[in-house]
Amino acid sequence: MLFIVGLGLGDERDITLRGLEAVKQCDKVYIEAYTSLLSFGISSDGLSTLEKLYGRPVILADREMVEEKADEILSAARVSDVAFLVVGDPFGATTHTDLVVRAKKLGIVVKVIHNASVMNAIGICGLQLYRYGETVSIPFFTETWRPDSFYEKIQSNRNLGLHTLCLLDIRVKEPSLESLCRGKKQYEPPRYMSINTAIEQLLEVEQAKVDSVYNEDTECVGFARIGSEDQIVVAGTMKQLQSIDFGAPLHCLVITGNTHPLEEEMLDFYRVGKENLEQVDDRAS
Numbered sequence: 001m002l003f004i005v006g007l008g009l010g011d012e013r014d015i016t017l018r019g020l021e022a023v024k025q026c027d028k029v030y031i032e033a034y035t036s037l038l039s040f041g042i043s044s045d046g047l048s049t050l051e052k053l054y055g056r057p058v059i060l061a062d063r064e065m066v067e068e069k070a071d072e073i074l075s076a077a078r079v080s081d082v083a084f085l086v087v088g089d090p091f092g093a094t095t096h097t098d099l100v101v102r103a104k105k106l107g108i109v110v111k112v113i114h115n116a117s118v119m120n121a122i123g124i125c126g127l128q129l130y131r132y133g134e135t136v137s138i139p140f141f142t143e144t145w146r147p148d149s150f151y152e153k154i155q156s157n158r159n160l161g162l163h164t165l166c167l168l169d170i171r172v173k174e175p176s177l178e179s180l181c182r183g184k185k186q187y188e189p190p191r192y193m194s195i196n197t198a199i200e201q202l203l204e205v206e207q208a209k210v211d212s213v214y215n216e217d218t219e220c221v222g223f224a225r226i227g228s229e230d231q232i233v234v235a236g237t238m239k240q241l242q243s244i245d246f247g248a249p250l251h252c253l254v255i256t257g258n259t260h261p262l263e264e265e266m267l268d269f270y271r272v273g274k275e276n277l278e279q280v281d282d283r284a285s
């Protein structure tokens with residue numbers, strides 16, 4: 001059987017009881033670590049924290065293994081119980097649907113154990129999920145590659161008065177993540193896009209366009225490390241958020257559309273200048 005288990009967003013304790021039971025009964029445990037990141041994921045003993053809790057060795061599955069060598073995982077699942085762990089919810093990233101389809105075609109029983117995803121956790125700021133339009137991804141620009149397909153999607157959302165969740169790029173050089181988790185090899189570290197870079201790129205694209213979809217006065221909400229003890233949520237204009245240091249990854253950004261009065265009341269708790277008070281309140285509760 002193949003168990004696909006969501007780990008939630010914070011640390012190792014966020015796995016569900018059902019998820020933990022499944023992992024403990026599995027012969028092989030893989031963790032996918034290139035579409036997201038647990039708060040302790042970049043420390044040298046990131047994996048051993050999980051291994052201690054599960055009582056099982058955890059195999060780091062890089063992008064190549066999941067997308068090109070999935071056969072290894074599926075072959076194991078044909079003859080034994082295998083867990084495939086995903087930070088957040090298993091289907092918070094489109095990547096894993098392919099694994100499920102392939103497993104089902106091979107007649108492998110698949111059991112999915114859900115958990116919190118960043119797509120839901122952003123509700124903390126008060127913006128209501130049914131007032132969101134299409135989610136977009138913002139990729140890192142390079143000297144020669146500056147894709148802007150997110151722009152039209154943001155435009156469509158804003159024309160309908162809807163909010164836009166922007167997921168920010170993660171660039172993982174395959175050996176780097178393992179070396180960081182295991183503390184063995186030396187490779188170039190992975191890159192996680194910050195809110196500041198995302199806004200810089202969004203404004204660059206806006207300047208090159210004839211239409212005006214947003215500008216530096218557009219209201220947004222920036223989120224860092226949602227679900228962790230030190231999560232940060234700040235509401236403000238693009239210009240205001242650009243001057244804030246949101247700290248360690250992961251980050252994401254919401255460009256607000258038309259807001260309901262109740263959404264405004266919640267956002268007020270997170271406006272620039274009030275964020276410190278709010279963090280203290282969160283920790284106290």
Ligand SMILES: C[S@@+](CC[C@H](N)C(=O)[O-])C[C@H]1O[C@@H](n2cnc3c(N)ncnc32)[C@H](O)[C@@H]1O
Nearest residue numbers: 088089092093117118167168225226250251252
């Ligand atoms: C593919 S998505 C989310 C995948 C994950 N399986 C989930 O369900 O949340 C990855 C992107 O979501 C955002 N993200 C994920 N976790 C986050 C967190 N805890 N805080 C802020 N942003 C996060 C980042 O922009 C990141 O690049």
